[in-house]
Amino acid sequence: MSPQRTSTTMELLPLVCLCLLSCSGDAVRVVVEEGSDAVLPCLISTEDLEGNKFDWKKDDQKEVFMYDAGIHHNNGRPGQDEQFKGRVSHFQDQLMNGNASIKITRTKMADSGTYSCDFPRHQPRQTFNIELVVDPRIKVVVKEDSDAVLPCLISNNDISGQVFDWKKGGQDVFIHYSDGRTTQGPDFTGRVSHFQHQLQNGNASIKIRKTKMADSGIYSCIFPDLRPSQTFYIKLDVAFDQVLRDRTGENIPGAAPKPSVTILDETKDWLLLQCEAHGDPLPTVEWKDSDNNTLPADTPQISERGGRSHITVNVTVTKTGSYSCVATQEKFSHQIGSQIYVLLNGAATKPSVTIIKTDDGTILQCEVVGASPKPKVEWKDSSGNILPVKDLKETERGDSYDIVLQAALTKTDNFRCVVTQKEINHQIYAESYANISGSNTGWIFGGVVSLLLVAVVISAVVFYYKNRIKQIHAEYKKKIYRRKTVPAEESQEQLDQKNPGSRQDIANGKPDADEDTTMIQSAPV
Known part of the structure; x- marks a missing residue:
């Protein structure tokens, strides 16, 4: 192997390794800074490609580079897109090793996209996808909820009468019109301002107040009326405050929605619960009880449906109570959960509460039906004090119990009938408001x-x-x-x-x- 080939191989090796480590699905991801060179790797095998054909395209439309048995765009082959003319080359000395990689020099923001490396004559035909991300040279990093200034200086000329347009992807951020009017995009209303007194110095910078995670991305500062028109790119990174919370309303791309919780199977002694979540990146999923303790669960299962990854976690519970499935994405400091209440067979349902008026006064009555094991039933006032029992009837029906508890009304208050089954960690209650004066109204009126x-x-x-x-x-x-x-x-x-x-x-x-x-x-x- 010649020194030149050795040098080329050594140059490609770390880059190819980096790209493979950055692989997402079937596509390799290459990230470079604006103005630098990018090598897009494509290795089919160790077969010699000198007499073969390979074709590079961007977004399945633009012709980037075509090689056909020694004829390519750099030696007279027509059809190359204007965007790439004079900036794309291949590694001629590596063709014999099956290396069809290309190098794009002086990368631009417009070069970002998905590239395909196609071998139309190979049997079977093979195509490899590579994603190229060109990051702006200017990067602004701020903490969440702080202000960010995105710089854009075109010259020392007065641009008070110029149109300049700020965008984030295809989303409007801020527009300054030639007559001095300004508008803001829907997601930035009330949060974006420019430096009016600096326009005479060619300063089209903007300030975004109260930044949030969804503000992260690549911004473009466009001067459409200049000849030629000019565009500047700035990358904004909004760092999380590291506090886990539900960020659903922040419109963060990839943030996990509320997980789905279902009951797969049940007996009188246990229930099998399933939680399914998705997001990008895929969240971690945990089951927790009402005391926020993490429950031992089955091994998470990952599946693909509709081009989206899903994670599923099952857990078996043996006690009546409230359980939560929690999905967490550390990358976004995002955490969201769904809750389910489990009522095992025999656990007491919500008691029936009745206010009874008698000649002797007013009675609070609480009735529990079909509870197992035998529950403890109590009347309590709003301060948690237990009311004296006036009458208690307990009826056993096989393995379950019917209970009727009565207490005398002695004051106006909110009262709660509490049913507790310690054996199955279950407690439920019903409330009622009772007015002591209202109980004797008929007698007083009469x-x-x-x-x-x-x-x-x-x-x-x-x-x-x-x-x-x-x-x-x-x-x-x-x-x-x-x-x-x-x-x-x-x-x-x-x-x-x-x-x-x-x-x-x-x-x-x-x-x-x-x-x-x-x-x-x-x-x-």
Whole structure:
């Protein structure tokens, strides 16, 4: 092997190893800085490729480099895309070893993409994919929630009347129009500003406030009206604060969504739970109990569906309670979980609570049906104090129990009926609000109504007798008046004829009507 070949081989070896270590799926990933050279590896075998054909394309469209039995773009072959003219070469001395790699010099941001190395005459036909990532020379690294200044200086000329457009990928970030107006993209509203007083110095830099993980990426500062138009690239890296939390709302590409939890199988003594999650990178998955203890689970299983990797973890639980499946992506400081409540056969369901009004007061009643093992049932007030038991009925039905617990209501409060089964680590409760004043409302209302009725009757009786006395008194006065106005010549016989029997009554010692009236009027009522 000649020294030149040795040098070339030594040059390629570490790069190829690096690319293979950066492999994602079937594609090799090559990362270089803008302006540097990039070697895209493609080795088919140890067979000699000098008389063979291989074709490099970008994004399955642009012709990058074609070699066909010694004829290629650098020695007269037409058809190469303008973007790559004069910048792509192959390793002629390595063709005999099956090496079809190419080198792209002076890389640009536009060179980023997916490249294919195709051997159309090989049997079977073979194609290799390589992803090229060209990072901007300018990199800005900030901590999450801090401010980031993305620099963009075109010249010392005044650009107050120029259009410049900031984008992140295809997403609008900030636009400055020639008339001085500015707009911001939906994900950056209220967070992006420029340096108005620096426009006269050609400074089109922007500041992004309160950065978040989703802001990370490659930004372009574009001057579309310049001839030729100019574009500058800046890479922004927003470092996580290392605090694990749910970052679903931050629109982080690849962040895991809420995991899916299902029950695969169950008996009266255990349940088999399954948790499935996905994300890029694939999250770690754990099962935890209600005390946040990590449970021993089956070995995680990884599967591919719809071009996406899924991780599945099963766990068997033997106690009633709440369990959580937690998916964690350290790269994003992202953690998200799903919860499931397990109710083993025989565990008490939510008790039935009833407020009963009796002649003796109000009763709080709690009823539990079909619980196994036998539960402990208690009434508690809002302070956690246990209420005295008024009545307790326990009925055993085979292996299960029905329990009815009653307690007397003595105050207005929120009350809780608590059912506990220590053997299976299960506790459940039901709450109710009870008003002590409300329990005697009917009696109080009835008493008030009765008192009112008595008062009305007494008033009516008094009113009747007062009117009757007035009537009798008026009649008495009329009789006295008539006596005083009787003519003198009227004889006693005439008077007797008008009032027959009056004289006899007087003779027999009976008082006349006037005397009776006087007695009634003077009698106490």
